[in-house]
Amino acid sequence: MKKISLVALIEAAFFAVIAVVLDLLPAITIAPAVTISFSMVPIFILAFRWGFRVSLISGFLWGILQLVTGDFYFLSVLQFLIEYFIAFAFIGFAGLFHPIIQKSLQKGKKLSVSVWVVVAIFVGSLARYFWHFVAGVIFWGDYAPEGTSPVMYSLIVNGLAMLGAAVLCSIVLVILISASNRLIMKKGNSSLTTQ
Amino acid sequence: MMEKMIIGRYVPADSMLHRMDPRSKLILVFLFVCVIFLANNSWTYAILVIYTLVMAGFSKIPARFLIGGLKPVLWLVIFTFFLHLFLTKEGEVILDLGLFKIYEEGLRQGIFISLRFFLLILITSLLTLTTTPIEITDGLERLLGPLKKVKFPVHELALMMSIALRFIPTLMQETDKIMKAQTARGVEYSSGPIKERLKAIVPLLIPLFISSFKRAEELAVAMEARGYRGGEGRTKYRQLSWSKVDTGMLLFLMAVTALLVVFRG
Numbered sequence: 001m002k003k004i005s006l007v008a009l010i011e012a013a014f015f016a017v018i019a020v021v022l023d024l025l026p027a028i029t030i031a032p033a034v035t036i037s038f039s040m041v042p043i044f045i046l047a048f049r050w051g052f053r054v055s056l057i058s059g060f061l062w063g064i065l066q067l068v069t070g071d072f073y074f075l076s077v078l079q080f081l082i083e084y085f086i087a088f089a090f091i092g093f094a095g096l097f098h099p100i101i102q103k104s105l106q107k108g109k110k111l112s113v114s115v116w117v118v119v120a121i122f123v124g125s126l127a128r129y130f131w132h133f134v135a136g137v138i139f140w141g142d143y144a145p146e147g148t149s150p151v152m153y154s155l156i157v158n159g160l161a162m163l164g165a166a167v168l169c170s171i172v173l174v175i176l177i178s179a180s181n182r183l184i185m186k187k188g189n190s191s192l193t194t195q
Numbered sequence: 196m197m198e199k200m201i202i203g204r205y206v207p208a209d210s211m212l213h214r215m216d217p218r219s220k221l222i223l224v225f226l227f228v229c230v231i232f233l234a235n236n237s238w239t240y241a242i243l244v245i246y247t248l249v250m251a252g253f254s255k256i257p258a259r260f261l262i263g264g265l266k267p268v269l270w271l272v273i274f275t276f277f278l279h280l281f282l283t284k285e286g287e288v289i290l291d292l293g294l295f296k297i298y299e300e301g302l303r304q305g306i307f308i309s310l311r312f313f314l315l316i317l318i319t320s321l322l323t324l325t326t327t328p329i330e331i332t333d334g335l336e337r338l339l340g341p342l343k344k345v346k347f348p349v350h351e352l353a354l355m356m357s358i359a360l361r362f363i364p365t366l367m368q369e370t371d372k373i374m375k376a377q378t379a380r381g382v383e384y385s386s387g388p389i390k391e392r393l394k395a396i397v398p399l400l401i402p403l404f405i406s407s408f409k410r411a412e413e414l415a416v417a418m419e420a421r422g423y424r425g426g427e428g429r430t431k432y433r434q435l436s437w438s439k440v441d442t443g444m445l446l447f448l449m450a451v452t453a454l455l456v457v458f459r460g
Contacts (some may be wrong), residue, residue, distance in 0.1 A: 006419065013362070014407045018366055018370075018403060018407065042454050168393075176401065180401055183404055
């Protein structure tokens with residue numbers, strides 16, 4: 001297993017912080033009580049820049065930073081582990097598309113870059129919200145309105161949040177990348193790797 | 196933005212809790228989180244409340260800091276209370292409001308669960324109020340050390356954690372600065388139609404990302420120029436030392452746990 005370069009580690013730390021900071025900005029409210037946030041954007045950028053492992057670590061770190069910033073809900077130990085350690089790290093699954101995106105980027109195929117970026121974002125969001133859904137069924141079931149089953153309730157709440165976040169992140173990222181593709185393009189910084 | 200954060204709230208003081216080893220504090224908080232679920236009646240909750248108050252006393256932190264840290268989550272505690280108050284339908288009816296009936300069990304559950312929540316937050320904020328983020332990271336790195344054997348990147352995570360904590364204020368300022376600069380050019384961030392606000396995100400993110408890349412590269416060069424080569428054989432400026440107080444505090448929590456087991460119904 002190749003060691004992750006120091007620059008990648010530092011970028012992962014910075015981008016986890018940016019995710020936390022973006023979370024604090026006023027969120028975009030579509031309808032009352034439905035807010036979506038684009039705070040996953042930094043993790044996705046990292047996923048397309050460095051690949052699966054770096055984005056996994058960065059997501060994981062973002063989860064830990066949520067604890068330090070006091071932005072968390074605690075119901076039980078397991079819920080906590082699922083929603084803050086596993087779920088956030090799973091955003092990193094977007095990084096599985098790193099090779100194909102980099103390849104399209106080098107060939108200069110703009111359309112296929114955008115398509116794969118959107119696919120990757122949906123996979124990453126799905127991977128994250130799947131865990132929120134699981135936690136929702138098991139631990140937040142008591143909070144479901146009467147007459148709704150916990151499964152339905154969790155599916156609707158997390159499904160909406162997922163769709164909103166994925167769509168918003170896709171729009172933002174496609175605009176970002178077409179405006180400046182050096183955000184995800186890696187220069188030859190092999191000289192900076194630690195062995 | 197900074198006032199929303201707990202981390203900036205480390206209160207320097209010379210108390211027993213401040214002098215404790217971060218490792219023992221982390222273990223204590225972890226154990227407390229597990230032990231708190233043992234409580235299931237008034238006696239056991241009273242024991243937990245007394246324990247938490249005693250710990251708060253040891254920390255010598257003025258009450259207003261403690262309460263200030265609780266404010267952001269206070270509404271959630273209240274929400275939890277009312278949720279259980281109205282949704283539990285067991286036991287005798289103690290209050291009939293027409294539309295809602297309040298049951299005995301609901302009141303009990305409401306009080307217990309919101310109290311549990313409250314105590315959890317109080318104990319974790321005692322940890323962050325008496326321990327610097329760097330100490331917490333050091334403590335975590337040492338505690339998770341055995342995981343290195345299964346190839347878990349403990350050192351790398353600890354390094355990233357300290358970098359992240361160090362740069363939260365810096366990157367926040369950076370974001371703030373860019374937002375102000377763009378606001379001066381007429382971009383609106385907190386109001387306006389969705390399409391306009393989406394457009395406003397781009398001129399915020401691009402400078403923020405690019406400057407972070409630059410900063411990351413500079414930091415990496417600076418670290419490697421000083422001979423950073425990962426965790427192997429790295430020495431520490433701050434040494435952790437386990438003292439009698441740490442052992443004492445652990446024994447104290449164990450005594451409390453024993454009491455909880457005896458008194459729980």
